[in-house]
Amino acid sequence: MSPLADAVQRVRCCSSAGCLASGAGPLRQALETAVARRELQERLVITGVGCLGPCSQGPLVAVDPEGILFGGVSAGDADGLIAALAHRSQAALASEREAPLSWTPAAGERLDTSGPFFSRQRRVVLEHCGLIDPERIEAAMECGAYGQLRRVVQTLTPTEVVETIRRSGLRGRGGAGYPTGLKWATVAKMPQGQKVVVCNADEGDPGAFTDRSVLEGDPHRVLEGMVIAAYAVGADHGFIYIRAEYELAIVNLRRAIEQASRQQLLGQQLFGSSFSFTVQLRVGAGAYVCGEETALIHSIEGGRGTPRPRPPYPAEAGVGGAPTLINNVETFANVVPILREGADWFAAIGTAGSKGTKVFSLTGNVRRGGLVEVPMGTSLATIVAEMGEGTPDGSGIKAVQTGGPSGGCVPAAHLDTPVDYESLQALGTIMGSGGMVVIDHATDMVALAAFFMAFCREESCGKCVPCRAGTVQLHALLQKHLAGEASAADLAQLEALCHMVKDTSLCGLGQSAPKPVLSTLRFFRGEYEARLRPGTAPSPLTTAGAAP
């Protein structure tokens, strides 16, 4: 955090998309007007910042130096807040003694920042998110941005950088969890020549907004990670592929790239070395499949976003045929703290197989939703029940959905599962990009499976038959169940078809499309069977999976 001059108070207004949807824009304007009217500009600074965390309590405002957090603040509260801050004892603020603030918003509340939602977090990726003004590169640089890039370029060899990332145990945060160091080493080993670094910011999972929040709140963190990666693998240009729905993130990123280029942190011969790197922003046009790396490459090249079989992997032949390193936003955001604090420091956080922290977007039927970052290995129960405070009506949690349409549902009985790649995989779901949707008892699991299947049916690119035709048939079978017209044979066919689509589809979208069905079949089979047409109660024979 940038140091505040004596007795200056700062009001941080959350300006991320979540709070903007609840009226953070007019609120910030009202605060600025109130400060100007009272001529308090010298003593009170209003700053827009990235996500402050508990989005469900938005719009959020934090008051420094203490970091007092208020939720549910409206534009009508602005004058009262500024008046209260103006009356705070200047002497007390200057001497760091407690300066009481008894004000609360009319329809909101003062949030307890010592509660589990905050105390259970460990902020590595989000360390500056919500503290700095993402519109000013100076604010990021006061917090050390681009310091690691300078150190890396001036004092480390590319091999040393790759080795540090490898030793840290960092794994890809986009979904599958491939070891990042290994990926970097593969690209670095490719023969000299044109190489490309791509940042995958096509966060398409409905219910996930972790990458959006990182890009909105601290875009320079991601850029710096990307440039360091480029130095390590020997790339001279790169792309950030971002989905068009993230308007604010696009604006913030575009500005960040311009600012960094102007300060010669991007461009030719960085820090007087022979290393050059430029980056271009590529905005998608709405296609979930473009999160798949080979489809993303086709889209960057200006074509239809259809995947292709691998090998060759993008590390060998990617954008324009050049060796290409593709990492997700959160993966790049982890690079700077690893280099600053060391690989051992990072490897000490988390579990044996999953190092570091993970950012989750906690949503659905949950009392306190928002953006949280926890060490790997934290249990699901800690996140949804303790930090999220359970369901709004207190009726209890039925399941937690992770990984979006490519993931599955973890039932309440398994909530003690630690979040790490292997444990989630064992339960038939994936870490994904960090969407965590809490489901209460009012939610019909068959309908939820049908919802995800409808999504995959619409998003299937149509290239391979199992996915193109399979998702249509699976959706029809699920609809039949929902209508109460399915027979036991339909249920058996549903299950058999799930396995067929999973085993034979070309890319990740098709291979994981049946996961929401398979995972609900595994843990909530009763809900499927209860919907079978009367008179066709399942017999052991038909549920064994024999195709009709």
Added chain:
Amino acid sequence: MPTATFHNSDQLAAAAQPFEALQPILLRHHRSPDSLIEILNQAQQFYGYLSVELLRHVARSLALPDSQVFGTATFYHLFRFQPPARHSCVVCTGTACEVNGAAQLVAALEGALRISLGARRSDGFVSLGAVRCLGTCSAAPVLVIDGVVMKHQSAASALATVRELAP
């Protein structure tokens, strides 16, 4: 995959210098076929939609076959091939909105606007669309009317807003 209904625009075709505004965009991207999606995005922002003439013009400018430009444009959900309606009404159908009642919103709006999801009313008054997650999940269910994101919507509040729309 969206079904594309192309719309010819006579007045644009009749213009002496067609798609003049596209020139700086094409130049900025060095007429590179790699930038096709970027160019289409910006063209749609400027003209409101992608007409057949516009797509042909882009194809010629980038020295690409028409089929490739049409094929790419129709692949992506966000490209429109008809002029936009006067009002746009978009329901978020992401997971968080879904478990908080997005389906009821869609049903209520379909009834009130007398169009089905994904359609544009023939009188050009309004279009009803869906978006898969805006990432503002704490505001679920979310409705976007004419670009303004509205949180915690119910069928009643959505209908009240729609009734206020200028004809």
